[in-house]
Amino acid sequence: MFTEIGRFIKSRWLSRRGRSAEGDLFSALDIGRHPYGQYSVATIQANELNEDAWQVETCPTLAGTFVGVYDGHGGPEASSYVKENLFPQLLRYVVETGCMSSDALMKAFDTTEKGFESLVAEAWPSIPQLASVGSCCLVGVVLKNMLFVANLGDSRAVLGTIGKTARNMAHVQLTLEHNAGVEAVQKELQSLHPEDSNIVICRQGIWRVKGIIQISRSIGDFYLKKQHFNREPLFPRFRLPSLPRPVLSAEPTVLIHELQPHDKFVIFASDGLWEHLSNQEAVEIVSMHPYKGAATRLVKAATRKAAEKREVRYSDMKKIGRGVRRHFHDDITVIVLFFDHALIGDHAGVGGMPSIDSYLIPFHQ
Template identity: 55%
Template sequence: MKMVKPCWKPSVEGDGRRSGEGSSRGRVNGLLWYKDSGHHVNGEFSMAVIQANGLLEDHSRLESGPLSSLDSGPQGTFVGIYDGHGGPETSRFINEHLFRNLKKFTSEHRGMSTNVIKKTFSATEEEFLSLVKKQWLNKPQIATVGSCCLVGIICSGLLYIANAGDSRVVLGRTERTVREVTAIQLSTEHNASIESVRKELQSLHPNDRQIVVLKHRVWRVKGIIQVSRSIGDAYLKKAEFNREPLPSRFRLPKPFRKPILSSEPSILVHKLYPKDQFLIFASDGLWEQLSNQEAVDIVQNYPRSGIAKRLVKAALHEAAKRREMRYSDLKKIDRGVRRHFHDDITVVVLFLDPNLISRSSCRGPLLSIKGGVGISAHSDF
């Protein structure tokens, strides 16, 4: 009974009106937001966000329960990690619209599928580009704002991973032969630092010798941006947004005929097995500091409660070490300036209960939670 009980929890966890561990909004400690533990349809979870930019550009969401608007529709767990660049507008927009679009298409198609996910990404992209068009004359710089988009969905025993950009999800899997938990990266990344991504861009733009440029020892698309896929970044997708009144520093010297960046996600469908222990979803701020196996080892070797916060703290320790400074000194650096030492970091850890995953008719617990809500200007973390 203890094992089955979480499946039937009937109500939303927390009302979202106050900050606290029992609230769906989590807790805030300076630049840190965290939710140490909670239950989703398929097990337990932990979340944490640390701000580095002047404005938090990472946005995230966890949904547990209905994945469509139909009473007879599928139930499951949804995780979204949206790592913005150029500002928070796109990642915030995705956080407000993408899951709603997913429920819409899941209802129309009466089930979850890769086609539903592709339509969800496309619709969210088109909605944001429409917003850019409406604000173009008064706020042209919104055309330069974009976001990576990582989505994970657990539904009917299957895990769907969709990614556009360089956020990452890593699976912790028990291997009998070595008696340890092995890290398996499930997401495909789209960053110009990866040779295969550069080759893909060059094949798509054979007549553009400047499609990828090595600038200050970093490969960038058109010498501007590292990611090759994103939501937003309208100025690199539609020529109409790469002209005045956009400031000249963002305008390309030559017009382009087809989109330079893409919003199409790479999608993986993975059947979950009992040996699949947990999933670590995180923006690239975590993976810049920790390897896949280092992160998996931390999750495996420490208590579940607060594990996302522990991963964030491990990343900050590593960031301080690389700059030959003490962690206690890094904690004193305020947002904005903090970005010179590490990026915004968002982490969601999903623990997988095989008994709950196998129950396709499971109807709870219901939960809707957005990461990072209420982060303030001062930090003691």
């Protein structure tokens, strides 16, 4: 356990290194391949620490593709832990049951949450602030012609599909957002905590759970889940008078979608993208250009809009370094997963489960 804690502290230190020009804040994989087509990835850092993580992985035996976008907050430790542990846990449950299912996803999220809690408990005497670190978690799994999407927090998955005419690209939002600014989330929290009139508080136009955090579900953030972690020496701004039961949850919402020939791609992205682009704008940007560099175009479109909102030239904003840049936009992580339905058809009859020793081979991390 100490080795794991040391690794996370090292990751925090490494994220502070380097210059702050945009070339050091931006990274991309213009095009990569997965069993059902191609994918594109791009990220741009705005915070002082790079708190996001992502992954695209595949299992040759299952002929499946796994996508993860992890939007961390309070530090990089939770998103890093999820990246290292969620996928192996999912594989374990799939192997045990012999099939991919929403139940396997739910169990993988739960095991990952419990694993990070153990890490936080072990670190509490020396690193109590780890209890205030958390991560949104957006996962997609493509297996044969089935798409599974699981989500915690306010990242979003949007399907790009052909509309009524071949020239009309439509969007379908595949995820529910667990954000206190959403009326349905406010009602859910109020129904779960009828005795607490301050379960959601609006300050300066922003709704937050207990006036502290915008999201209502996450991995980590144990200071809002366990009384043991909501006390000294945790920073006073995180402490509540009492925490009789959790106010945040780690239970994801899961959607299963059968892919159709008109379904062309899915955009998996942290909320930093959706603060500046609508679902329709995003799918149109992707559909109007080649696959290569699709995620980069989305990130650049979002940062251009962020500059316009603050009446700053895009060329000038590119010179703004980490930390200060957060006043213009959030960290942004985008994965665009394209579908080749000829390949999906080729895999339609693939079966069999891997042994636990076969593990999964990453395409890119």
